Amino acid sequence: MRVLRVGERALLVELADGAAAEALHTEVLRRRAAGVLSGVREVVPAARTVLLDGVDEPVRLAAELPGWELRPGHARVGEVVEVPVRYDGPDLAEVAARWGVPAAEAVRIHSSAEYRVAFCGFAPGFGYLTGLGARYEVPRRATPRTAVPAGAVALAGPYTGVYPRSSPGGWQLIGTTDVVLWDTGREPAALLSPGTRVRFVPARDGLAGTGAGR
Secondary structure (H helix, E strand, O other), X not given: OEEEEEOOOEEEEEOOOHHHHHHHXXXXXXXXXXXXXXXXXXXXXXXXXXXXXXXXXXXHHHHHHHXXXXXXXXXXXXXXXEEEEEOOOOOHHHHHHHHOOOHHHHHHHHHXXXXXXXXXXXXXXXXXXXXXXXXXXXXXXXXXXXXXXXXXXXXXXXXXXXXXXXXXXXXXXEEEOOOOOEOOOOOOOEOOOOOOEEEEEEOHHHOOOOOOOO
């Protein structure tokens, strides 16, 4: 762990990998919820870092952080957001082949896991979800698509993601959903935020839903 000062009241914590960043993010949220960590107004996780902003006592916290015990995995807090999915993506067969299973089994594997939003980025509302397991990691496409439709459910490396709007992208597309990931008329606008628990539910009768329940 490496703790860096950022301005007068922020700390950037660099971790060894994504799992360690998730563990630190979880521990920060746990301590805040328990009332034993005050004076931290904003927590922003990323792939291998966690930014703590609005810190009342940055010098003290910077000295304490390396001594924290970070537990592997993440606490199961909060209700689960369910995302209905039509597993009709053009790359589903290729993903299944990489996993060495039929397409139907690939759907079962993907929809059986519980995910957590590790961090957000790329586009408003786009969450990088972990939970599928290292054995199911897949590479990005060698040639990215110039346009991926909104609602595409995709895999790349250790992450699952849902494209909130049409954009170029190189992830492996395995399905689609009608759930709205980013809506400025909603509070909060983002359906998925860091720490949110998520499950992908195979859509019934070809319907992929217009909302998500907690």
